[in-house]
Structure formats: C-alpha cells, structure tokens
Amino acid sequence: MSTTSALGYRDDHLHLLACSAARRSVDVSAATSIEELLATVRQAVRRRSAAALAARRQGGAVSAGDASHSWLRVWGYDDALLDERRHPTVAELDSVAAGYPAVLHHITGHVAVVNTAAGRALGLASGDVLVERHDVLAAVPRPDRAATVATVTDVLTELATAGISACTDATHTNDLAALELLAEAAAGAPSVDVTAMVGADRLDSLEDLTFGMTVPGLSAVTDEVGVRIGHAKVMPPHDDDSAIAELVATARACRFPVAIHAMDIDTLQASLDALEAHPPILDTTRSAESERIEPDRIEPDRIEHCALALPEQLDRIARLGVAVVTQPSFVTRRAAKYREQLSATEQSWLWPLASLLRRGITVTLSSDAPTVPPDPSEWIEAATSRTLGPAERIDSQTALRLCQWG
Structure with a gap:
C-alpha cells in the first residue's frame, strides 16, 4: 500500500477478516496459469513438510492443539485471468497437496476448490467447485481468536499507514461475534474508524443492538473505540x-438501511425492485425548533459494486436516492476479461462512474480488499485513466473527493 496524501481517506467496502486470512494463506495471486499456480502450492507443501520433519527430529510438534495448521489454505487465483480460463480441478489440487486437506480460494472470496482430503473432512460427496458455500467452508478449522485479532489489527495499522482513516467491512457473513472480534482488533488501531455491516439474515444475533450503535473493543479505553x-x-x-426482496424486508423490520451486492444487470434489477417495494426507513425522532418535523432517512441504502448497469437502471437508482459504492480498479485489472467476454455495448455499461455523478447519485470509491489492494492512489488512477469505457472517466479532483473521509 502506498501513502496517497496526508489527508484522510475512506475505504468504504473491504473485508477485514478476509484480509487477515489472506495473510495466512499461500498467495497465488501472481500466477498466470494453472501450472504456475500448482507450482507455487507444491513449493509451499514442500516447505511445510520440511518444517514438520525438522520439528519431529528435534522432538517437538508442529502447532500442537491447533487443527488449523494441519490444513493448507491457498488464496488469490482468478480463473478469468489464468491462461486456461478455468478453475483448477480437484485432481490437480490433489497432485500437489495430497498430504494435506487443502482449500483453494478465488480472489473474490466467493468461490473455492477443495481437494479430496478437505472434501472428505467437510462431508462433501463430490469435487464440485464451491460457489458461495460459506456454510461449508465455515467448518474449516481456523486460528485461535487472539491470532486473528492480532492480524486484523495489523491490517488496520497498514490502512492507517496508507492514509486511510476510516473503513467499512462489507462482509455478508458478519454477525455479533464477528463484530466483537473486529471491535477488539479496532481497539488496537484507534486511528482507523471502523464500521461493519451485518448480514441481513443475521440481524437477530445483535439482540438489543441496532444500526449506528458502537460495539466496543474489550481492551478499549472508552466505549467509543470499537466498531460502528x-x-x-x-x-x-x-x-x-428472488431472495433479495425477503432480505430487504427483514432489514426494514429491524430498521436497518441495506447494502445490496449487485454485479450484473439482473441482480441490479431485482435489487431496485426490492428497494422500491420496501421503501427506506424514515427517522422522525430528531428534534426541530419548529413544531413541524421533517422526516429524514436514517442513512441512504447502498448498491455495492454496480459492475454492470443499464442507463435506465442508473436513472432508477437516482430516483430512489440510493448511493453506490464502487471499485474502479476492477475495470483496469480485469480489462482483458471484459474485452474477451463482453460486447462493445456491454463494455460501455461496465463500472459506471461519470454516468452516476451526472445523475446526482452519491458515489464512494473503495477497494473490496483483499481482492484489490486498499490503495486510494490506484482507485484514483483507475477512475481517471481507464481505457475500457473511457466515457466513464472522471477528473482527478473528483476522484480524490470520492475517496476522502469527513
């Protein structure tokens, strides 16, 4: 990460626990082919086996009592950017990591491949690629809480070094336990203001807590240091x-604004339908000098990503008063994929930015880390000099404003 400015920046969409996990993983994000990816995993397995052998010769044990160390976690591949344009297979992963239960995570965090040993441990009957199977992957052994807290604190400290003063964790599996862990980590890095979303299907875990409240860190000096x-x-x-409308309705019942993950036209359409069917919450509790109280929204709903959108959908976003939190780095990092898979017309609808601003839509730039580094200088560069869909470029001062905090 590079320091962009002495000013404060906000990364309004990242995943702190995923950043922490990526640090503990074999990193294959630089691999350009499956062969190269497998070679990196093979080397990691050899190093691990050599370390285990050395420990045994010294009469010790390797990470005794921590089952997570018997597993091999690999992270960072993108099938669309590999020469083969496909996911590695179970057989290929077995060929280099047969001695360990191994999980190979896609760079987006939404897809994983597990080898035979891991599949057996997780109760899987087949070697299918796991798409959005967080329920299955939750059973993979994890490091102890203290180690995770320390690593997340390190991530937050590096955000501060990069000039980022505030961030929003946008992880859909967050519940109260996850927020408490993040709050404990945030207490160790108080220079970064942390907000964390909660999965719309996990709001009941909050008990008497609600939107806008602070979950304090255990080691915080005051209750104000933690996670909002x-x-x-x-x-x-x-x-x-089809599940989007029900999840939005659940959030409204708990008086929460929503942030909807929308990467394609169909999902965006369903999201806008749901938002229209379940209008934003209004707050009429604030005081006013006059007898007439003007209701106001608790906070605007958000569309996360807005990767592909029709012009008429952008019009509808503006009418609904919805904000967009987007990641301009994707359009530059994945330009080859988009040119290969999308028509010229579809390319013009990719990752809109100037079109959003012309409609008066509130826009914030972000990283989606660990998928993209939390580096504001990269977002600004991508927003101002993209070659794919150049009509969506914005000027540097506007880009700067869209990722500043406060």
Whole structure:
C-alpha cells in the first residue's frame, strides 16, 4: 500500500477478516496459469513438510492443539485471468497437496476448490467447485481468536499507514461475534474508524443492538473505540435473486438501511425492485425548533459494486436516492476479461462512474480488499485513466473527493 496524501481517506467496502486470512494463506495471486499456480502450492507443501520433519527430529510438534495448521489454505487465483480460463480441478489440487486437506480460494472470496482430503473432512460427496458455500467452508478449522485479532489489527495499522482513516467491512457473513472480534482488533488501531455491516439474515444475533450503535473493543479505553454497526448486507444466494426482496424486508423490520451486492444487470434489477417495494426507513425522532418535523432517512441504502448497469437502471437508482459504492480498479485489472467476454455495448455499461455523478447519485470509491489492494492512489488512477469505457472517466479532483473521509 502506498501513502496517497496526508489527508484522510475512506475505504468504504473491504473485508477485514478476509484480509487477515489472506495473510495466512499461500498467495497465488501472481500466477498466470494453472501450472504456475500448482507450482507455487507444491513449493509451499514442500516447505511445510520440511518444517514438520525438522520439528519431529528435534522432538517437538508442529502447532500442537491447533487443527488449523494441519490444513493448507491457498488464496488469490482468478480463473478469468489464468491462461486456461478455468478453475483448477480437484485432481490437480490433489497432485500437489495430497498430504494435506487443502482449500483453494478465488480472489473474490466467493468461490473455492477443495481437494479430496478437505472434501472428505467437510462431508462433501463430490469435487464440485464451491460457489458461495460459506456454510461449508465455515467448518474449516481456523486460528485461535487472539491470532486473528492480532492480524486484523495489523491490517488496520497498514490502512492507517496508507492514509486511510476510516473503513467499512462489507462482509455478508458478519454477525455479533464477528463484530466483537473486529471491535477488539479496532481497539488496537484507534486511528482507523471502523464500521461493519451485518448480514441481513443475521440481524437477530445483535439482540438489543441496532444500526449506528458502537460495539466496543474489550481492551478499549472508552466505549467509543470499537466498531460502528453499519448497513444490513444483502448477498443474493448464487443464481437466486428472488431472495433479495425477503432480505430487504427483514432489514426494514429491524430498521436497518441495506447494502445490496449487485454485479450484473439482473441482480441490479431485482435489487431496485426490492428497494422500491420496501421503501427506506424514515427517522422522525430528531428534534426541530419548529413544531413541524421533517422526516429524514436514517442513512441512504447502498448498491455495492454496480459492475454492470443499464442507463435506465442508473436513472432508477437516482430516483430512489440510493448511493453506490464502487471499485474502479476492477475495470483496469480485469480489462482483458471484459474485452474477451463482453460486447462493445456491454463494455460501455461496465463500472459506471461519470454516468452516476451526472445523475446526482452519491458515489464512494473503495477497494473490496483483499481482492484489490486498499490503495486510494490506484482507485484514483483507475477512475481517471481507464481505457475500457473511457466515457466513464472522471477528473482527478473528483476522484480524490470520492475517496476522502469527513
């Protein structure tokens, strides 16, 4: 990460626990082919085996009592950017990591491949690629809480070094336990203001807590140091946008604004339908000098990503008063994929930015880390000099404003 400015910046969409997990993983994000990816995993397995052998010769044990160390976690591949344009297979992963239960995570965090040993441990009967199967992957052993807290604190400290003063964790599996862990980590890095969303299907875990409240860190000096409870995150189940409306309704019942993950036209359409069917919450509790109280929204709903959108959908976003939190780096990092898979017309609808601003829509730039580094200088560069869909470029001062905090 590079320091962009002495000013404060906000990364309004990232995943702190995923950033922490990526640090503990074999990193294959630089691999350009499956062969190169497998070679990196093979080397990691050899190093691990050598370390285990050395420990045994010294009469010790390797990470005794921590089952997570018997598993191999690999992270960072993108099938669309590999020469083969496909996911690695179970057999290929077995060929280099047969001695360990191994999980290979896609760079987006939404897809994983597990080898035979891991599949057996997780109760899987087949070697299918796991798409949005966080329920299955939750059973993979994890490091102890203290280690995770320390790593998340390190991530937050590096955000501060990069000039980022505030961030929003947009993880759809967040519940109260996750927020408490993040709050404990945030107490160790008080220079970064942390907000964390909660999964719309996990709001009941909050008990008497609600939107806008602070979950304090255990080691915080005051209750103000911790994690602010943010939007209810709506993540449509894979290939099932019909669930969006129900999740939005659940959030409204708990008086939460929503942030909806929308990467394609169909999901965006279902999201806008749901938002229209379940209008934003109004807050009429604030005081006013006059007898007449003007109701106001608790906070605008959000569309996360807005990766592909029709012009008429952008008009509708503006009419509904919905904000968009987007990641301009995707259009530059994945330009080859988009040119290969999308028509010229579809390319013009990719990752809109100037079109959003012309309609008066509130826009914030972000990273989606660990998918893209939390580096504001990269977002600004991508927003101002993109070669794919150049009509969506914005000027540098506007880009700067869209990722500043406060």
